[in-house]
Amino acid sequence: MLLQNSTNPYFPAPSEIFTSARSTLTWDWVSTSLKSSLTTLLGGYFIGAILGILLGAVIGSQEFLRAVFTPITNFIRSIPAVAKVPVIMALLGIGTASRICSVSVAVLFPVLMVTLRAVATTDEQLLDNARLMGYGTYRTIFSVRLPAATGQILAGLQAAVQVALFIMVISEMLGSGIGLGAFVIHSQQTFMIEDMWTGILILGALGLFLNEAFLILERRIAPWYFKSKEIR
Amino acid sequence: MKIGSISGYEVRVNGISMSFLNSDSEKVVLHDISFAVASGEVLAICGLSGVGKSTLLKLISGLSLPTAGQVQIDSVVVNGPHPGLGFVTQDYSRSLFPWLTVARNVALPFKALNVSQEEKAAKIKQVLISVGLEDSSHLFPWQLSGGMQQRVAIARALVTQPRLLLLDEPFASVDAHVRLELEDLIARLVDEHAVTTILVTHDIDEAIYMADRVITLSGSPAGIGMEFDVDLPRPREQIISRAEARFSQLRTDLYLGLRK
Ligand SMILES: Nc1ncnc2c1ncn2[C@@H]1O[C@H](COP(=O)(O)OP(=O)(O)OP(=O)(O)O)[C@@H](O)[C@H]1O
Ligand SMILES: [Mg+2]
Numbered sequence: 001m002l003l004q005n006s007t008n009p010y011f012p013a014p015s016e017i018f019t020s021a022r023s024t025l026t027w028d029w030v031s032t033s034l035k036s037s038l039t040t041l042l043g044g045y046f047i048g049a050i051l052g053i054l055l056g057a058v059i060g061s062q063e064f065l066r067a068v069f070t071p072i073t074n075f076i077r078s079i080p081a082v083a084k085v086p087v088i089m090a091l092l093g094i095g096t097a098s099r100i101c102s103v104s105v106a107v108l109f110p111v112l113m114v115t116l117r118a119v120a121t122t123d124e125q126l127l128d129n130a131r132l133m134g135y136g137t138y139r140t141i142f143s144v145r146l147p148a149a150t151g152q153i154l155a156g157l158q159a160a161v162q163v164a165l166f167i168m169v170i171s172e173m174l175g176s177g178i179g180l181g182a183f184v185i186h187s188q189q190t191f192m193i194e195d196m197w198t199g200i201l202i203l204g205a206l207g208l209f210l211n212e213a214f215l216i217l218e219r220r221i222a223p224w225y226f227k228s229k230e231i232r
Numbered sequence: 233m234k235i236g237s238i239s240g241y242e243v244r245v246n247g248i249s250m251s252f253l254n255s256d257s258e259k260v261v262l263h264d265i266s267f268a269v270a271s272g273e274v275l276a277i278c279g280l281s282g283v284g285k286s287t288l289l290k291l292i293s294g295l296s297l298p299t300a301g302q303v304q305i306d307s308v309v310v311n312g313p314h315p316g317l318g319f320v321t322q323d324y325s326r327s328l329f330p331w332l333t334v335a336r337n338v339a340l341p342f343k344a345l346n347v348s349q350e351e352k353a354a355k356i357k358q359v360l361i362s363v364g365l366e367d368s369s370h371l372f373p374w375q376l377s378g379g380m381q382q383r384v385a386i387a388r389a390l391v392t393q394p395r396l397l398l399l400d401e402p403f404a405s406v407d408a409h410v411r412l413e414l415e416d417l418i419a420r421l422v423d424e425h426a427v428t429t430i431l432v433t434h435d436i437d438e439a440i441y442m443a444d445r446v447i448t449l450s451g452s453p454a455g456i457g458m459e460f461d462v463d464l465p466r467p468r469e470q471i472i473s474r475a476e477a478r479f480s481q482l483r484t485d486l487y488l489g490l491r492k
Contacts (some may be wrong), residue, residue: 002462043365125321125326126326126327128295128327129321129340131313132293132295132313133340133344134315134345135342136344139343143343224372225330225331227374228374
Protein backbone atom coordinates (compact mmCIF):
# COMPACT_ATOMS: atom_id res chain seq x y z
CA MET A 1 0.00 0.00 0.00
CA LEU A 2 2.87 2.25 0.90
CA LEU A 3 4.27 1.59 -2.53
CA GLN A 4 1.13 2.76 -4.35
CA ASN A 5 2.23 6.38 -4.59
CA SER A 6 5.89 5.79 -4.08
CA THR A 7 8.30 8.38 -5.44
CA ASN A 8 11.51 6.60 -4.49
CA PRO A 9 13.08 5.46 -7.78
CA TYR A 10 14.15 2.13 -6.27
CA PHE A 11 10.64 1.26 -5.08
CA PRO A 12 8.25 1.83 -7.96
CA ALA A 13 4.52 1.37 -7.55
CA PRO A 14 3.37 -2.18 -8.32
CA SER A 15 1.26 -0.89 -11.19
CA GLU A 16 4.39 0.36 -12.89
CA ILE A 17 6.05 -3.00 -12.47
CA PHE A 18 3.10 -4.61 -14.20
CA THR A 19 3.12 -2.10 -17.03
CA SER A 20 6.80 -2.68 -17.54
CA ALA A 21 6.33 -6.44 -17.49
CA ARG A 22 3.76 -6.13 -20.26
CA SER A 23 6.04 -4.24 -22.58
CA THR A 24 7.03 -6.73 -25.24
CA LEU A 25 10.69 -6.01 -25.11
CA THR A 26 10.88 -6.77 -21.40
CA TRP A 27 8.62 -9.77 -21.77
CA ASP A 28 10.78 -11.36 -24.46
CA TRP A 29 13.81 -10.83 -22.34
CA VAL A 30 12.10 -12.15 -19.24
CA SER A 31 10.87 -15.29 -20.94
CA THR A 32 14.27 -16.09 -22.43
CA SER A 33 15.83 -15.47 -19.04
CA LEU A 34 13.25 -17.67 -17.37
CA LYS A 35 13.91 -20.51 -19.77
CA SER A 36 17.63 -20.28 -19.23
CA SER A 37 17.17 -20.05 -15.46
CA LEU A 38 14.91 -23.08 -15.36
CA THR A 39 17.45 -25.08 -17.34
CA THR A 40 20.18 -24.12 -14.88
CA LEU A 41 18.00 -24.74 -11.87
CA LEU A 42 16.32 -28.02 -12.81
CA GLY A 43 19.35 -29.45 -14.57
CA GLY A 44 21.61 -28.59 -11.67
CA TYR A 45 19.13 -29.73 -9.07
CA PHE A 46 18.50 -33.14 -10.59
CA ILE A 47 22.13 -33.88 -11.33
CA GLY A 48 23.14 -32.78 -7.81
CA ALA A 49 20.28 -34.62 -6.13
CA ILE A 50 20.80 -37.91 -7.96
CA LEU A 51 24.57 -37.86 -7.47
CA GLY A 52 24.10 -36.87 -3.83
CA ILE A 53 21.71 -39.73 -3.17
CA LEU A 54 23.81 -42.31 -5.00
CA LEU A 55 27.12 -41.26 -3.44
CA GLY A 56 25.51 -40.85 -0.01
CA ALA A 57 23.97 -44.31 -0.24
CA VAL A 58 27.18 -46.03 -1.29
CA ILE A 59 29.47 -44.16 1.10
CA GLY A 60 27.00 -44.32 3.98
CA SER A 61 26.55 -48.05 3.75
CA GLN A 62 30.24 -49.01 3.87
CA GLU A 63 32.09 -48.22 7.04
CA PHE A 64 35.54 -47.87 5.42
CA LEU A 65 34.21 -45.54 2.71
CA ARG A 66 32.60 -43.47 5.45
CA ALA A 67 35.90 -43.21 7.30
CA VAL A 68 37.74 -42.16 4.13
CA PHE A 69 35.22 -39.73 2.72
CA THR A 70 33.72 -38.03 5.75
CA PRO A 71 36.71 -35.68 6.34
CA ILE A 72 36.93 -34.86 2.62
CA THR A 73 33.23 -34.16 2.17
CA ASN A 74 33.13 -32.22 5.41
CA PHE A 75 35.89 -29.97 4.16
CA ILE A 76 34.36 -29.35 0.74
CA ARG A 77 31.00 -28.83 2.34
CA SER A 78 32.39 -26.21 4.73
CA ILE A 79 33.35 -23.97 1.81
CA PRO A 80 30.24 -21.84 1.33
CA ALA A 81 28.37 -22.82 -1.82
CA VAL A 82 28.60 -19.25 -3.09
CA ALA A 83 32.37 -19.29 -2.86
CA LYS A 84 32.54 -22.38 -5.05
CA VAL A 85 30.82 -20.60 -7.94
CA PRO A 86 33.86 -18.51 -9.02
CA VAL A 87 36.04 -21.61 -8.80
CA ILE A 88 33.69 -23.54 -11.07
CA MET A 89 33.53 -20.59 -13.47
CA ALA A 90 37.29 -20.46 -13.60
CA LEU A 91 37.31 -24.13 -14.48
CA LEU A 92 34.33 -24.36 -16.84
CA GLY A 93 33.89 -20.84 -18.16
CA ILE A 94 30.69 -18.83 -17.84
CA GLY A 95 28.33 -20.86 -20.00
CA THR A 96 25.31 -22.99 -19.20
CA ALA A 97 27.48 -25.94 -18.23
CA SER A 98 29.25 -24.04 -15.51
CA ARG A 99 25.98 -22.64 -14.12
CA ILE A 100 24.42 -26.10 -14.04
CA CYS A 101 27.57 -27.40 -12.42
CA SER A 102 27.49 -24.68 -9.74
CA VAL A 103 23.92 -25.55 -8.84
CA SER A 104 24.60 -29.29 -8.80
CA VAL A 105 27.60 -28.91 -6.54
CA ALA A 106 25.59 -26.75 -4.16
CA VAL A 107 22.78 -29.32 -4.11
CA LEU A 108 25.05 -32.35 -4.02
CA PHE A 109 26.69 -31.78 -0.65
CA PRO A 110 23.68 -31.26 1.60
CA VAL A 111 21.85 -34.13 -0.11
CA LEU A 112 24.92 -36.36 0.16
CA MET A 113 25.41 -35.62 3.86
CA VAL A 114 21.77 -36.23 4.73
CA THR A 115 21.65 -39.46 2.72
CA LEU A 116 24.95 -40.66 4.12
CA ARG A 117 23.80 -40.19 7.70
CA ALA A 118 20.39 -41.75 7.14
CA VAL A 119 21.77 -44.72 5.24
CA ALA A 120 24.46 -45.32 7.88
CA THR A 121 21.83 -45.62 10.61
CA THR A 122 19.37 -48.08 9.06
CA ASP A 123 17.48 -50.08 11.68
CA GLU A 124 19.47 -53.20 12.58
CA GLN A 125 16.33 -55.31 12.36
CA LEU A 126 15.80 -54.43 8.72
CA LEU A 127 19.42 -55.18 7.92
CA ASP A 128 19.25 -58.47 9.81
CA ASN A 129 16.24 -59.47 7.75
CA ALA A 130 17.99 -58.49 4.54
CA ARG A 131 20.92 -60.70 5.52
CA LEU A 132 18.62 -63.59 6.38
CA MET A 133 17.02 -63.30 2.97
CA GLY A 134 20.41 -63.46 1.30
CA TYR A 135 20.46 -59.89 -0.01
CA GLY A 136 23.79 -58.77 -1.40
CA THR A 137 25.42 -55.36 -0.87
CA TYR A 138 23.78 -53.76 -3.89
CA ARG A 139 20.28 -54.99 -3.10
CA THR A 140 20.64 -54.07 0.56
CA ILE A 141 21.56 -50.50 -0.35
CA PHE A 142 18.84 -49.94 -2.90
CA SER A 143 16.02 -52.10 -1.54
CA VAL A 144 16.53 -51.63 2.18
CA ARG A 145 18.78 -48.76 3.24
CA LEU A 146 17.56 -46.16 0.76
CA PRO A 147 13.81 -46.71 1.17
CA ALA A 148 14.28 -46.79 4.94
CA ALA A 149 15.94 -43.36 4.66
CA THR A 150 13.09 -41.84 2.63
CA GLY A 151 11.99 -39.32 5.27
CA GLN A 152 15.41 -37.81 5.87
CA ILE A 153 16.32 -37.76 2.18
CA LEU A 154 13.11 -35.94 1.27
CA ALA A 155 13.78 -33.33 3.97
CA GLY A 156 17.27 -32.84 2.54
CA LEU A 157 15.93 -32.57 -1.01
CA GLN A 158 13.41 -29.98 0.07
CA ALA A 159 16.03 -27.80 1.74
CA ALA A 160 18.16 -28.14 -1.40
CA VAL A 161 15.47 -26.49 -3.55
CA GLN A 162 16.15 -23.12 -1.93
CA VAL A 163 19.90 -23.63 -2.14
CA ALA A 164 19.57 -24.39 -5.84
CA LEU A 165 17.58 -21.22 -6.46
CA PHE A 166 20.07 -19.12 -4.55
CA ILE A 167 23.08 -20.48 -6.40
CA MET A 168 21.29 -20.20 -9.72
CA VAL A 169 20.80 -16.45 -9.17
CA ILE A 170 24.35 -15.96 -7.97
CA SER A 171 25.88 -17.85 -10.89
CA GLU A 172 23.82 -15.79 -13.33
CA MET A 173 24.76 -12.52 -11.65
CA LEU A 174 28.44 -13.40 -11.66
CA GLY A 175 28.72 -14.76 -15.13
CA SER A 176 26.88 -14.98 -18.28
CA GLY A 177 24.45 -12.18 -18.88
CA ILE A 178 21.71 -14.75 -19.29
CA GLY A 179 19.02 -15.80 -16.82
CA LEU A 180 16.82 -14.07 -14.28
CA GLY A 181 19.73 -13.25 -11.98
CA ALA A 182 21.54 -11.52 -14.85
CA PHE A 183 18.33 -9.79 -15.85
CA VAL A 184 17.89 -8.39 -12.33
CA ILE A 185 21.46 -7.22 -11.95
CA HIS A 186 21.53 -5.73 -15.46
CA SER A 187 18.25 -3.87 -14.87
CA GLN A 188 19.56 -2.52 -11.63
CA GLN A 189 22.81 -1.35 -13.18
CA THR A 190 21.00 0.39 -16.04
CA PHE A 191 18.40 1.95 -13.73
CA MET A 192 15.56 -0.08 -15.26
CA ILE A 193 14.15 -0.33 -11.77
CA GLU A 194 10.70 -1.61 -12.79
CA ASP A 195 12.36 -4.38 -14.78
CA MET A 196 14.50 -5.24 -11.80
CA TRP A 197 11.40 -5.65 -9.70
CA THR A 198 9.73 -7.73 -12.39
CA GLY A 199 12.72 -10.07 -12.21
CA ILE A 200 12.65 -10.21 -8.44
CA LEU A 201 8.93 -10.95 -8.34
CA ILE A 202 9.35 -13.71 -10.88
CA LEU A 203 12.16 -15.17 -8.79
CA GLY A 204 9.93 -15.09 -5.73
CA ALA A 205 7.09 -16.74 -7.60
CA LEU A 206 9.50 -19.34 -8.93
CA GLY A 207 10.72 -20.19 -5.43
CA LEU A 208 7.18 -20.50 -4.17
CA PHE A 209 6.12 -22.60 -7.14
CA LEU A 210 9.08 -24.96 -6.83
CA ASN A 211 8.44 -25.51 -3.16
CA GLU A 212 4.80 -26.35 -3.79
CA ALA A 213 5.72 -28.58 -6.71
CA PHE A 214 8.15 -30.38 -4.44
CA LEU A 215 5.49 -30.99 -1.82
CA ILE A 216 3.19 -32.47 -4.45
CA LEU A 217 5.90 -34.58 -6.07
CA GLU A 218 7.26 -36.07 -2.86
CA ARG A 219 3.81 -37.40 -2.06
CA ARG A 220 3.74 -39.07 -5.46
CA ILE A 221 7.15 -40.59 -4.95
CA ALA A 222 6.63 -42.00 -1.44
CA PRO A 223 2.92 -42.01 -0.59
CA TRP A 224 3.45 -44.74 2.01
CA TYR A 225 5.78 -42.50 3.99
CA PHE A 226 3.32 -39.66 4.39
CA LYS A 227 0.43 -41.94 5.18
CA SER A 228 2.43 -43.92 7.72
CA LYS A 229 3.60 -40.76 9.47
CA GLU A 230 0.21 -39.10 9.07
CA ILE A 231 1.90 -36.01 7.66
CA ARG A 232 -0.61 -33.98 5.73
CA MET B 233 -0.23 -78.50 1.73
CA LYS B 234 2.02 -80.85 -0.19
CA ILE B 235 4.53 -82.85 1.70
CA GLY B 236 7.99 -81.67 0.79
CA SER B 237 10.80 -84.09 0.15
CA ILE B 238 13.35 -82.00 2.01
CA SER B 239 13.80 -82.53 5.70
CA GLY B 240 14.70 -80.24 8.56
CA TYR B 241 18.22 -79.25 9.44
CA GLU B 242 20.06 -80.82 12.30
CA VAL B 243 21.43 -78.19 14.68
CA ARG B 244 24.36 -78.57 17.04
CA VAL B 245 25.33 -75.94 19.55
CA ASN B 246 28.85 -76.67 20.77
CA GLY B 247 30.00 -74.87 23.89
CA ILE B 248 29.05 -71.38 22.82
CA SER B 249 29.63 -68.32 24.92
CA MET B 250 28.64 -64.79 24.10
CA SER B 251 29.65 -61.50 25.60
CA PHE B 252 28.93 -57.91 24.71
CA LEU B 253 31.41 -55.11 24.98
CA ASN B 254 29.84 -52.23 26.82
CA SER B 255 31.67 -48.92 27.00
CA ASP B 256 33.95 -49.93 29.86
CA SER B 257 33.32 -53.58 30.70
CA GLU B 258 32.62 -56.87 29.00
CA LYS B 259 29.27 -58.44 29.84
CA VAL B 260 29.16 -62.21 29.51
CA VAL B 261 25.59 -63.18 28.64
CA LEU B 262 25.90 -66.85 27.70
CA HIS B 263 28.48 -69.27 29.03
CA ASP B 264 29.39 -72.66 27.56
CA ILE B 265 26.05 -73.76 26.20
CA SER B 266 25.74 -77.05 24.35
CA PHE B 267 22.76 -78.90 23.01
CA ALA B 268 21.56 -80.50 19.80
CA VAL B 269 18.29 -80.44 17.91
CA ALA B 270 17.51 -83.38 15.67
CA SER B 271 16.01 -83.00 12.21
CA GLY B 272 12.29 -82.33 12.55
CA GLU B 273 12.45 -81.85 16.30
CA VAL B 274 10.74 -78.99 18.10
CA LEU B 275 12.81 -77.49 20.90
CA ALA B 276 11.37 -74.90 23.25
CA ILE B 277 13.70 -72.54 25.10
CA CYS B 278 12.37 -70.96 28.28
CA GLY B 279 13.94 -68.55 30.70
CA LEU B 280 13.33 -65.37 32.58
CA SER B 281 13.38 -62.03 30.82
CA GLY B 282 16.87 -60.79 30.00
CA VAL B 283 18.55 -64.17 30.50
CA GLY B 284 19.80 -64.39 26.90
CA LYS B 285 17.20 -66.31 24.89
CA SER B 286 17.11 -63.89 21.98
CA THR B 287 20.89 -63.68 22.00
CA LEU B 288 21.07 -67.48 21.71
CA LEU B 289 18.59 -67.58 18.83
CA LYS B 290 20.49 -64.89 16.96
CA LEU B 291 23.67 -66.93 17.33
CA ILE B 292 21.97 -69.99 15.91
CA SER B 293 20.71 -67.94 12.96
CA GLY B 294 24.23 -66.79 12.16
CA LEU B 295 23.24 -63.12 12.41
CA SER B 296 25.79 -62.78 15.17
CA LEU B 297 28.78 -64.95 15.96
CA PRO B 298 29.66 -66.39 19.38
CA THR B 299 32.73 -65.26 21.30
CA ALA B 300 33.58 -68.95 21.88
CA GLY B 301 32.28 -72.26 20.58
CA GLN B 302 30.36 -72.82 17.38
CA VAL B 303 26.97 -73.59 15.93
CA GLN B 304 26.66 -76.27 13.26
CA ILE B 305 23.77 -76.68 10.87
CA ASP B 306 23.86 -80.10 9.18
CA SER B 307 27.51 -80.34 10.25
CA VAL B 308 28.44 -77.02 8.59
CA VAL B 309 29.87 -74.42 10.93
CA VAL B 310 27.67 -71.32 10.91
CA ASN B 311 29.52 -68.11 10.14
CA GLY B 312 26.71 -66.06 8.65
CA PRO B 313 23.00 -66.44 7.94
CA HIS B 314 22.44 -69.93 6.58
CA PRO B 315 20.09 -70.43 3.62
CA GLY B 316 16.83 -72.22 4.35
CA LEU B 317 16.19 -70.39 7.60
CA GLY B 318 12.92 -68.86 8.72
CA PHE B 319 13.34 -66.41 11.58
CA VAL B 320 10.56 -64.53 13.36
CA THR B 321 12.36 -61.99 15.53
CA GLN B 322 10.97 -60.74 18.81
CA ASP B 323 10.73 -57.17 17.55
CA TYR B 324 8.51 -58.22 14.66
CA SER B 325 7.09 -54.76 13.88
CA ARG B 326 10.54 -53.33 13.18
CA SER B 327 11.38 -56.27 10.95
CA LEU B 328 8.68 -55.50 8.36
CA PHE B 329 9.44 -53.07 5.53
CA PRO B 330 7.04 -50.14 6.00
CA TRP B 331 7.23 -49.18 2.34
CA LEU B 332 5.88 -52.52 1.14
CA THR B 333 2.42 -54.01 1.35
CA VAL B 334 1.75 -57.20 3.28
CA ALA B 335 1.93 -59.31 0.11
CA ARG B 336 5.22 -57.69 -0.93
CA ASN B 337 6.71 -58.09 2.52
CA VAL B 338 5.85 -61.75 2.42
CA ALA B 339 7.35 -61.98 -1.08
CA LEU B 340 10.72 -60.61 0.08
CA PRO B 341 12.47 -63.92 0.79
CA PHE B 342 11.95 -64.93 -2.86
CA LYS B 343 14.07 -62.02 -4.13
CA ALA B 344 17.31 -63.91 -3.74
CA LEU B 345 15.84 -67.24 -4.89
CA ASN B 346 15.03 -68.60 -8.30
CA VAL B 347 11.30 -69.18 -8.20
CA SER B 348 8.79 -68.69 -11.03
CA GLN B 349 6.21 -65.92 -10.71
CA GLU B 350 3.29 -68.36 -10.60
CA GLU B 351 4.84 -70.53 -7.92
CA LYS B 352 5.71 -67.43 -5.92
CA ALA B 353 2.19 -66.01 -6.14
CA ALA B 354 0.65 -69.34 -5.20
CA LYS B 355 2.86 -69.73 -2.17
CA ILE B 356 2.22 -66.21 -0.96
CA LYS B 357 -1.51 -66.67 -1.30
CA GLN B 358 -1.42 -69.99 0.49
CA VAL B 359 0.65 -68.74 3.40
CA LEU B 360 -1.50 -65.62 3.81
CA ILE B 361 -4.58 -67.80 3.99
CA SER B 362 -2.99 -70.02 6.60
CA VAL B 363 -2.21 -67.04 8.87
CA GLY B 364 -5.64 -65.52 8.18
CA LEU B 365 -4.41 -62.43 6.31
CA GLU B 366 -5.70 -63.14 2.81
CA ASP B 367 -7.91 -60.03 2.94
CA SER B 368 -5.13 -57.75 4.12
CA SER B 369 -2.53 -58.48 1.47
CA HIS B 370 -2.79 -54.97 -0.04
CA LEU B 371 -2.40 -53.13 3.27
CA PHE B 372 0.82 -51.64 4.62
CA PRO B 373 2.32 -52.87 7.91
CA TRP B 374 1.47 -49.65 9.71
CA GLN B 375 -2.18 -50.14 8.84
CA LEU B 376 -2.26 -53.42 10.78
CA SER B 377 -2.67 -54.25 14.45
CA GLY B 378 0.30 -55.63 16.37
CA GLY B 379 -1.05 -59.16 16.15
CA MET B 380 -1.60 -58.85 12.41
CA GLN B 381 1.96 -57.57 11.96
CA GLN B 382 3.21 -60.54 13.90
CA ARG B 383 1.32 -62.86 11.58
CA VAL B 384 2.90 -61.14 8.56
CA ALA B 385 6.31 -61.83 10.08
CA ILE B 386 5.31 -65.48 10.61
CA ALA B 387 4.01 -65.74 7.04
CA ARG B 388 7.27 -64.31 5.72
CA ALA B 389 9.28 -66.83 7.71
CA LEU B 390 7.16 -69.72 6.42
CA VAL B 391 6.65 -68.78 2.78
CA THR B 392 9.86 -70.33 1.43
CA GLN B 393 9.35 -73.56 3.40
CA PRO B 394 12.39 -73.23 5.63
CA ARG B 395 14.32 -76.19 6.96
CA LEU B 396 14.95 -74.51 10.28
CA LEU B 397 12.41 -72.28 11.92
CA LEU B 398 13.55 -69.90 14.66
CA LEU B 399 10.68 -68.33 16.55
CA ASP B 400 11.28 -65.66 19.19
CA GLU B 401 8.06 -65.12 21.12
CA PRO B 402 6.13 -65.37 17.85
CA PHE B 403 2.67 -65.33 19.36
CA ALA B 404 3.15 -62.67 22.01
CA SER B 405 0.87 -60.06 20.46
CA VAL B 406 -2.00 -62.15 19.15
CA ASP B 407 -5.18 -62.83 21.06
CA ALA B 408 -5.67 -66.16 22.82
CA HIS B 409 -7.81 -67.60 20.06
CA VAL B 410 -5.46 -66.72 17.21
CA ARG B 411 -2.57 -67.84 19.36
CA LEU B 412 -3.94 -71.37 19.60
CA GLU B 413 -4.63 -71.39 15.85
CA LEU B 414 -1.09 -70.27 15.04
CA GLU B 415 0.36 -72.83 17.44
CA ASP B 416 -1.53 -75.50 15.56
CA LEU B 417 -0.52 -74.06 12.19
CA ILE B 418 3.14 -74.30 13.13
CA ALA B 419 2.63 -77.76 14.67
CA ARG B 420 0.99 -78.96 11.45
CA LEU B 421 3.71 -77.50 9.22
CA VAL B 422 6.42 -78.98 11.37
CA ASP B 423 4.68 -82.31 11.24
CA GLU B 424 4.12 -82.28 7.46
CA HIS B 425 7.51 -80.94 6.42
CA ALA B 426 9.63 -82.13 9.34
CA VAL B 427 10.90 -78.58 9.85
CA THR B 428 13.34 -78.35 12.73
CA THR B 429 11.97 -75.69 15.05
CA ILE B 430 13.43 -73.72 17.93
CA LEU B 431 10.81 -71.78 19.82
CA VAL B 432 11.60 -69.18 22.46
CA THR B 433 8.64 -68.51 24.68
CA HIS B 434 7.71 -67.13 28.10
CA ASP B 435 4.58 -69.19 28.12
CA ILE B 436 5.24 -72.53 29.81
CA ASP B 437 1.99 -74.07 28.58
CA GLU B 438 2.92 -73.16 25.05
CA ALA B 439 6.41 -74.60 25.48
CA ILE B 440 5.00 -77.94 26.56
CA TYR B 441 2.20 -78.02 24.02
CA MET B 442 4.53 -77.29 21.11
CA ALA B 443 7.78 -78.97 22.00
CA ASP B 444 9.36 -82.40 21.84
CA ARG B 445 11.94 -81.16 24.28
CA VAL B 446 12.32 -78.15 26.54
CA ILE B 447 15.49 -76.50 27.81
CA THR B 448 15.67 -73.60 30.21
CA LEU B 449 18.32 -70.93 30.45
CA SER B 450 19.19 -69.63 33.88
CA GLY B 451 21.91 -67.82 35.77
CA SER B 452 24.15 -64.94 34.86
CA PRO B 453 25.97 -65.63 32.63
CA ALA B 454 23.29 -68.02 31.48
CA GLY B 455 23.78 -71.75 31.16
CA ILE B 456 21.32 -74.56 30.59
CA GLY B 457 19.18 -74.92 33.69
CA MET B 458 17.10 -77.97 33.00
CA GLU B 459 16.40 -80.10 29.96
CA PHE B 460 13.57 -82.60 29.58
CA ASP B 461 11.60 -84.46 26.92
CA VAL B 462 7.91 -83.80 26.47
CA ASP B 463 6.58 -87.31 26.28
CA LEU B 464 3.07 -86.36 25.24
CA PRO B 465 1.70 -88.24 22.21
CA ARG B 466 1.39 -86.51 18.82
CA PRO B 467 -0.61 -85.20 17.09
CA ARG B 468 -1.59 -83.00 19.98
CA GLU B 469 -4.86 -81.24 20.33
CA GLN B 470 -5.37 -78.01 22.23
CA ILE B 471 -8.14 -79.12 24.61
CA ILE B 472 -7.29 -82.79 25.02
CA SER B 473 -3.51 -82.52 25.33
CA ARG B 474 -3.67 -79.68 27.80
CA ALA B 475 -6.11 -81.65 29.96
CA GLU B 476 -3.81 -84.64 30.32
CA ALA B 477 -2.32 -85.37 33.73
CA ARG B 478 1.15 -85.63 32.19
CA PHE B 479 0.75 -82.13 30.74
CA SER B 480 0.07 -80.54 34.11
CA GLN B 481 2.88 -82.54 35.68
CA LEU B 482 5.35 -81.24 33.09
CA ARG B 483 4.11 -77.69 33.40
CA THR B 484 4.57 -77.86 37.19
CA ASP B 485 8.13 -79.16 36.74
CA LEU B 486 8.93 -76.41 34.27
CA TYR B 487 7.35 -73.74 36.44
CA LEU B 488 9.36 -74.82 39.49
CA GLY B 489 12.50 -75.22 37.38
CA LEU B 490 12.24 -71.62 36.18
CA ARG B 491 11.77 -70.29 39.70
CA LYS B 492 14.89 -71.98 41.02
N1 LIG C 1 23.62 -55.81 21.36
C1 LIG C 1 23.77 -55.91 22.69
N2 LIG C 1 24.70 -55.17 23.33
C2 LIG C 1 24.87 -55.27 24.66
N3 LIG C 1 24.15 -56.08 25.45
C3 LIG C 1 23.20 -56.84 24.89
C4 LIG C 1 22.96 -56.79 23.49
N4 LIG C 1 21.95 -57.65 23.19
C5 LIG C 1 21.59 -58.20 24.37
N5 LIG C 1 22.33 -57.72 25.39
C6 LIG C 1 22.23 -58.12 26.79
O1 LIG C 1 22.15 -59.51 26.83
C7 LIG C 1 21.23 -59.94 27.82
C8 LIG C 1 20.26 -60.92 27.22
O2 LIG C 1 19.43 -60.28 26.28
P1 LIG C 1 18.34 -61.08 25.46
O3 LIG C 1 17.65 -60.11 24.57
O4 LIG C 1 18.99 -62.24 24.83
O5 LIG C 1 17.36 -61.57 26.61
P2 LIG C 1 16.02 -62.43 26.47
O6 LIG C 1 16.21 -63.64 27.27
O7 LIG C 1 15.65 -62.59 25.06
O8 LIG C 1 14.99 -61.49 27.22
P3 LIG C 1 13.42 -61.27 26.90
O9 LIG C 1 12.72 -62.47 27.40
O10 LIG C 1 13.08 -60.05 27.70
O11 LIG C 1 13.28 -61.07 25.44
C9 LIG C 1 20.58 -58.69 28.37
O12 LIG C 1 21.12 -58.43 29.64
C10 LIG C 1 20.96 -57.61 27.42
O13 LIG C 1 21.19 -56.41 28.11
MG1 LIG D 1 14.20 -61.90 23.88
